[in-house]
Each structure stands twice: as structure tokens, then as C-alpha cells.
Amino acid sequence: MKPFTTLTGVAAPLPAANIDTDKIIPARFLKTIARTGLGQHLFANMRFNEDGSEKPDFVLNQPAYRNSEILIAYENFGCGSSREHAPWALLDFGIRCVIAPDFADIFHNNSFKNGILPIRLPREICEKLMDDARLGGNARLTVDLERSVVVRPNGEEIPFEIDPFRRHCLLNGLDDIGQTLQHKPAIDSFEARQRAAQPWLYA
Amino acid sequence: MSAEKPRTLFDKIWAHHVVDTLPDGTALLYIDRHLVHEVTSPQAFEGLRVAGRPVHRPDATMAVIDHNIATDETRRTGILDPESRLQVETLEHNVVEFGVPFIPLLDARQGIVHVIGPEQGLSLPGMTIVCGDSHTSTHGAMGALAFGIGTSEVEHVLATQTLLQKPAKNMRVTVDGQLPLGCTAKDIVLAIIGKIGTAGGTGHVIEFAGEAIRALDMAGRMTVCNMSIEAGARAGMVAPDQTTFDYVKGRPFAPKGEAFDRAVAWWSTLPSDPGAHFDKEVFLRAEDIVPMVTWGTSPEDVAPITASVPDPAAAVDETRRAQLQRMVEYMGLTPGQKLTDLKVDVVFIGSCTNSRIEDMRAAAAIAKGRHVAEGVRAMVVPGSGLVKLQAEQEGLDRVFLDAGFEWREAGCSMCLGMNPDKLTPGQRSASTSNRNFEGRQGPGGRTHLLSPAMAAAAALAGHLADVRDWQPVGSA
Numbered sequence A: 001m002k003p004f005t006t007l008t009g010v011a012a013p014l015p016a017a018n019i020d021t022d023k024i025i026p027a028r029f030l031k032t033i034a035r036t037g038l039g040q041h042l043f044a045n046m047r048f049n050e051d052g053s054e055k056p057d058f059v060l061n062q063p064a065y066r067n068s069e070i071l072i073a074y075e076n077f078g079c080g081s082s083r084e085h086a087p088w089a090l091l092d093f094g095i096r097c098v099i100a101p102d103f104a105d106i107f108h109n110n111s112f113k114n115g116i117l118p119i120r121l122p123r124e125i126c127e128k129l130m131d132d133a134r135l136g137g138n139a140r141l142t143v144d145l146e147r148s149v150v151v152r153p154n155g156e157e158i159p160f161e162i163d164p165f166r167r168h169c170l171l172n173g174l175d176d177i178g179q180t181l182q183h184k185p186a187i188d189s190f191e192a193r194q195r196a197a198q199p200w201l202y203a
Numbered sequence B: 001m002s003a004e005k006p007r008t009l010f011d012k013i014w015a016h017h018v019v020d021t022l023p024d025g026t027a028l029l030y031i032d033r034h035l036v037h038e039v040t041s042p043q044a045f046e047g048l049r050v051a052g053r054p055v056h057r058p059d060a061t062m063a064v065i066d067h068n069i070a071t072d073e074t075r076r077t078g079i080l081d082p083e084s085r086l087q088v089e090t091l092e093h094n095v096v097e098f099g100v101p102f103i104p105l106l107d108a109r110q111g112i113v114h115v116i117g118p119e120q121g122l123s124l125p126g127m128t129i130v131c132g133d134s135h136t137s138t139h140g141a142m143g144a145l146a147f148g149i150g151t152s153e154v155e156h157v158l159a160t161q162t163l164l165q166k167p168a169k170n171m172r173v174t175v176d177g178q179l180p181l182g183c184t185a186k187d188i189v190l191a192i193i194g195k196i197g198t199a200g201g202t203g204h205v206i207e208f209a210g211e212a213i214r215a216l217d218m219a220g221r222m223t224v225c226n227m228s229i230e231a232g233a234r235a236g237m238v239a240p241d242q243t244t245f246d247y248v249k250g251r252p253f254a255p256k257g258e259a260f261d262r263a264v265a266w267w268s269t270l271p272s273d274p275g276a277h278f279d280k281e282v283f284l285r286a287e288d289i290v291p292m293v294t295w296g297t298s299p300e301d302v303a304p305i306t307a308s309v310p311d312p313a314a315a316v317d318e319t320r321r322a323q324l325q326r327m328v329e330y331m332g333l334t335p336g337q338k339l340t341d342l343k344v345d346v347v348f349i350g351s352c353t354n355s356r357i358e359d360m361r362a363a364a365a366i367a368k369g370r371h372v373a374e375g376v377r378a379m380v381v382p383g384s385g386l387v388k389l390q391a392e393q394e395g396l397d398r399v400f401l402d403a404g405f406e407w408r409e410a411g412c413s414m415c416l417g418m419n420p421d422k423l424t425p426g427q428r429s430a431s432t433s434n435r436n437f438e439g440r441q442g443p444g445g446r447t448h449l450l451s452p453a454m455a456a457a458a459a460l461a462g463h464l465a466d467v468r469d470w471q472p473v474g475s476a
């Protein structure tokens, strides 16, 4: 998992509540063998016409937002089915941070597992950030996880709260496997002991 | 020093595999054997690739293809369904890239992952065994701790050879006495599930014990452990004994020579100590068991073959009444109808529950010299290529073919509607598999679970039948 320290980038405004996982990645794209490559189907129903052509009005189709790394949205982002494909699709598109008043639990969890930072901020502040985001490439946001602040284009710093353990994991790029690998010395000595006692378990 | 506290088989295997304990009591548990198949592994391998991680211990891993494949000659000419084909090709590619040992589709050893593990000696007593499939509990018959995991855990095991696990509770199901004529391991486990229900084992690891379990051969023990998951348990296990050691000896991946003797010495220390504490205990008398068959859409809705379809109106509880009503409708039943009056369209003998050579023999003994009833499609699907070869050497294929059964290639087949072997809507099947959920064998399909001998009897009779009325031709 890629560590998340500081991110400065374009934020895409998605001024809607209840953006569910089926909007993020429709069910028809789930029969896959990969978790990469889903970025091309991110928000597919909002982003593309039935013939596959782009809907020019959709924010991620506008030139200023094609390389967005941050999303600003409203309440209950990521609700609906528990599919882990939702964070996979966001990440594959290049989104590393979503800011909203609140998130659906499973999505919130799955985001951290995949190196995406979900930030909860009050609705009024999200509205301000939404206005900033509307300025496109002229107004980049900075998310500083080290100091737990979002920096607006005008320099104003907005502090946010985050579970210290999750912050630690993101800062160090530790997914579940990464955390377990911190126990590598214990695993190694277990294997050495077991190999001596039950050598038939080792080819 | 005070005497050590008596421990269960589960406690001992668990304690042997704890690498580290986290502050909240979660254990980092070492995994000795990881079995991999095509359906639940693609994203796990991809995760490794993206993170640049290798497989920690390829020598502790084995991959095989079983769920998605056809069980007729078309498996040689390529898989028709594009998604199934892609999953199979992806596994074939991943095992090369990550250096994981692999049994290819057209290898004689190919088969259902839970059949080939014990058959190859990959699953041994005292091991921790995982696979991305819930019926991994099967391998507990070896005297191992074996359980199913999800795709993210598959990746975790590939990368670290460990899992984060909270300890389970101990439960013991004791079956004493001797099984009556016509009853098998399948009838034991169906009777257990009928008694304790599909949530009876929740949060527990079940140890199956008692005279009737000890008397089972390894195939029978595997059948019982296989369905512990249908009783809600995390895993099922049987203490290793001489039957186990005799089974293991000489298998390709089993220890040999002096190492085997050392292994047996260690395995012999594993059975539960006298006085060990079980959080839950259940007792059954083998003499009370009769040939069983499920009538509903949950494995706990099981009854003796001599019984009739229950009347939902008789249920006291309203939720249960509605549930029974729904089942009776879905299954196309009439309350009060005798189970032996239910005509079957398809008979399926196979799956990781009942596709070993002993199961083939049991079914063939009933089928020999008789013929499948008109209008019934009966298929026999051996659990592995080696089971198939063995059966052919014993002439069982001829017995089945002469009796009008299909004799097919190894795989999961009609156990689940994921490959070309499926029920069509409304079809009724007598099946030796483990799940009778709505649509499990194909959309709209109606499944009755039973033993291989009972399945053979149903094929011959054309309806669910009491195997005791169909004893082998020529026997007294």
C-alpha cells in the first residue's frame, strides 16, 4: 500500500448526498479477476452514455478535473453494498482522498484498507471546500495527514479528526499485510522452531 | 509444578501455531497448508503483484482447478463460458508467476480441492489448513484445524503464511454405539445438523468423537467434517488415530521413513486430554440414526426417509410457519406427502462431501445388476482423477454405465450452479452434496441431500427411496 503523507491536487466537486457503491462502480463490472483496471468504470452510469461516449457535463469528464485526486461530496458517501470494488475503482482512477460530512461504515473501512483517506468534516465546511473545488485547476487543495489539516487555496487550515492507529497505518503505508509483516521476526523464529521439530512440514 | 490443565485437540493445535498475540487477544496464527483454487484467488494474487510482494512459502501452498470446469470431454477442448475460462487461465498464469505448485486440469491428480488435499498427503494431522472455500472443514478429519477464508485473507496467507484469528470455543459431538444397516457417515452428519440446527456450532470448533465416529474410515470422517460448516461451526475435527496414520502412510506429500515415525509420535499427543473442557457437548446414539434426507432448503430441514413432509400450519412460531410455507412451496411439496413418494429428475453422486472411492463403492454396490428408472438422469462424478482411475480399476465405471448412470470427469460439477452441470427450474434432485439452498444446483432447482447409497437407490426407484429396501443384489 502506498503511504499517504501529504497530497496536493485538484479536487472534484460532487455536490450530492448518498452516492452509493453502485454509482461508484455498477454491479455489471464486478465479474472481474482484477482490482486494478476498474478506474475506467468509475461512476460509469454518471460518466458515460449507453453508447460508451462521455457525458460532457459530468465533472470528471471536464478537462480541469480529469486528473482529480480528491473528491468533495455530501452525506453518506459510499452507502449500499459492501463491495470492495468501490475503493478499488476510486484508487485506480487516481482518487486518494474523499471529503464528506459522513461515510457509510463499510466503505469507510475499506477505504483505509486500500490507502484512501476519507475525511469527515461538517457540512458547512464541505460547502466551502465545494466552492473551492469549483475553481478547478486554479484552486488546489492540500491534505496534510501528518498535521491532520486540509489547507484551502486561500491558506486557511481546517483541522480534521482521524483515528490515531489508522493515521499511523496510512502514513506508513501499512495495510493488514503490512502490519502483519511487522511481526516478521516472530514469524521467522516460529518457522525455525517448527522446522526443527516438524521437518516434514517443509519441502 | 502443578499438572498442566487438560486441553482439547483444538487447544493443542491452536497453541502450537500461535506466532504472536496482539494486545486485544487476537492471535497471529501460523498456517501450515494453503490450498488455492481458481475462484477466490485472482484478486489475492493481483494484490501481491500490485504491492510487489512474493508468496512467502510456495512449498506450503498448492493450487488446483475445480469449481468452474466441465466434467465431460469438453474440458479437453477448452472452457466455453468466457468468465470461467478467464478465471482458470488467470490461475494458470499466477502459479507460474509466483512459483506456486499446481495440479493442472488434465493431470490425473486433478480434482476437488478438498478431495485431493488428503489424497495427496498435503493435509496432515496437527496442521493448520486454509483454503478460500468454506468446505475446508473437510480436512479436519485428518486431525487438523482446517477452515475456509475470504479473498483478502487468501492474500494475507500468501504474503505472510499467517492469519489474524480470534480463538474459537470448544464443542464436542459424541456419537456412541453402532450404526444400523443402511446408515453411513452422511446420515450421521445430517442427523447431527437436524438435532443442533444450522447455528448449533456457531463460534465453535466441533470435535466429533465416540465409538461410531472412531469406527468410520477416513472418507466417512471427511464427510462428517465437511458438513460441520452447515452446522454453523468454524471447523470440525476428528482426533487422529491408527486409522488416520494408516491412511496417511505412503501418500506423496506425507513424511516418509524415520520422519513418518517421528510424525506419528507427535500426532499421537494431539487427542483431547481426559477431562478437557468443552464449552458445549452434544450426544447422539448411533442406533437411533436412520437413513436421512433433507426435504427443505436448509440442511437442518432433514428427516428420516420414512417420514412425511411436515405441515407448516403445525408450527407454533409464526416466523417459522412462514419459513416452512416458503420451503414447501419452493420445493413443490404437499404437507403429509411421504418422502418416498417424491419423484426425482436428477441424481447427483459427487462433491467434496461424497466423491471418494468409498462413496463410489457404496453407490455401486446398490446399483450393481439393476437399472436407473426411466426419466431419471443419474450422474456419478468422482472427486479426483485418481478416484476415477481407482474406480475404473475396480470395474465400478462398468457397474454404473451398465446401470444407466453417467460416469464423468472429476470436479465440483452439480454441487453448485457455476459450471455446465446444472438443474433446470423445477427439477428435483437427490444429491450427495452439502447444500440445498434455493438455486444452489441451478436456478429453481430442488435439492434433497442424502448419502451415496440412498442416492443410488433413488436413481433406481425413480423417487426418494429407503436404501434398506434396495440392498445389494444377491445379499441376504
Ligand code: SF4
Residues within 6 Å of the ligand: B066, B067, B112, B113, B114, B133, B135, B351, B352, B353, B411, B412, B415, B416, B433, B434
Ligand atoms: S464440491 Fe461443492 S462444496 Fe465442495 S468445494 Fe466444490 S463447490 Fe464447494
